[in-house]
Amino acid sequence: MLDYVTIFCKAGNGGDGIVSFHREKFVQQGGPDGGDGGNGGNVVFRVDDNLNTLIDFKFKKHFRAENGENGQGRNCFGKSGEDLIINVPLGTVIKDKESGVVVADMNKKGYEKVLLKGGRGGKGNARFATPTRRTPNFAQQGTKTTEHALILELKTIADVGLIGFPNVGKSTLLSVMTSARPKIANYHFTTLAPNLGVLKVYDESIVIADIPGLIEGASEGAGLGHDFLRHIERVRLLVHIVDISGSEGRDPYDDFVKINRELDGYSAKLAGLTQIICVNKTDLLTAEELDKAVKSFEKKVGKKVIEISAYTHLGIDTLIKAIIDGLKTAEKPEDIYVDEDFEFEKSDNSSFEIEKEDDHTFLVYGGLIDTLQKNVTMSDDDSFRYFQKTLQNRGVIDALREKGAKDGDTIVVGDIEFEFVE
Incomplete structure (x- = not known):
């Protein structure tokens, strides 16, 4: 992407x-x-x-x-x-x-x-x-x-961001909750593009983004970390998905800690967003194994989690309700500051500088002079009179007086020389 x-x-x-x-x-x-x-x-x-x-x-x-x-x-x-x-x-x-x-x-x-x-x-x-x-x-x-x-x-515009290690089931969950159809397979590397889906609840539409690139070191630019972390800068709520089964050989709690460390390393603001914690792939464990794993995980994180299976759709309705409730109290993201008064083309048509070369010679240069010389034909009397009148109207003559110009002094304006006359 x-x-x-x-x-x-x-x-x-x-x-x-x-x-x-x-x-x-x-x-x-x-x-x-x-x-x-x-x-x-x-x-x-x-x-x-x-x-x-x-x-x-x-x-x-x-x-x-x-x-x-x-x-x-x-x-x-x-x-x-x-x-x-x-x-x-x-x-x-x-x-x-x-x-x-x-x-x-x-x-x-x-x-x-x-x-x-x-x-x-x-x-x-x-x-x-x-x-x-x-x-x-x-x-x-x-x-x-x-x-x-x-x-x-x-920077993707979404209400909710799905975060978690690669292959924890984010893309599958997104496809189950929304109309999104991301490519889903048992990849051991991260998705290469954010997937967006729209969750429609009654008359409300909630945009959910599956954010890729969150691997250890992402906040320092590892992998495609910086390229993808920017996509959750606008979200209001995070759904943190953990593989409770440990099917990839990793510890669920270690995954949880590492992902939050990457968020904090990239932006304290992102790390401070409300997180709904989901433990996925519950269908891969027996009831006894699941109960033991969930209790151990909840004790370590210090809060209740939502048990889901993106594969069997277990707990999806509970998760959707939690998302709706979470968005009701979530703060709207701050607008990015845009400098509406920024000028790309800074006009230099009225500026001029005066430099005293010696006691009787003054140099006048700048944007005003360049523009005037391009627009008039100095060999033509009418043109030259217009040139002189413009110098007077734009304050050049008064500025020369302030610099000490007197009758008979030489004034060099761009390529033109003339005698200063009071």
């Missing part, structure tokens, strides 16, 4: 606005008609009830939404890019790999979330026309997006 994977996603770039002027026979000075670029497509994650693993991401790891198209003449806007829908199983937790921040918990059926927003389309030159700037020879570029690494981690 694939339940942990890193993928790489990129929202669509915004299309560029264009510089265009109306050209038509017998129409003089038609004016600017450059259209805006289209917005880039978003990257959207959606819960798909038909999926139960992340296997689809084993070979396809790179995902890109469609770019917005560039604007066109005659005030035609570019087409916006299509959103990219990525389907994931219920219970998928999504993290930003760089920061480790949880950005989405796909914990509801049909839930979808826009994680990466497409770039905004740039404005065409028609947008920059004013009564004093009738033929703007510049346009705005669309916002370019960057690729982000995301971690997808599947």
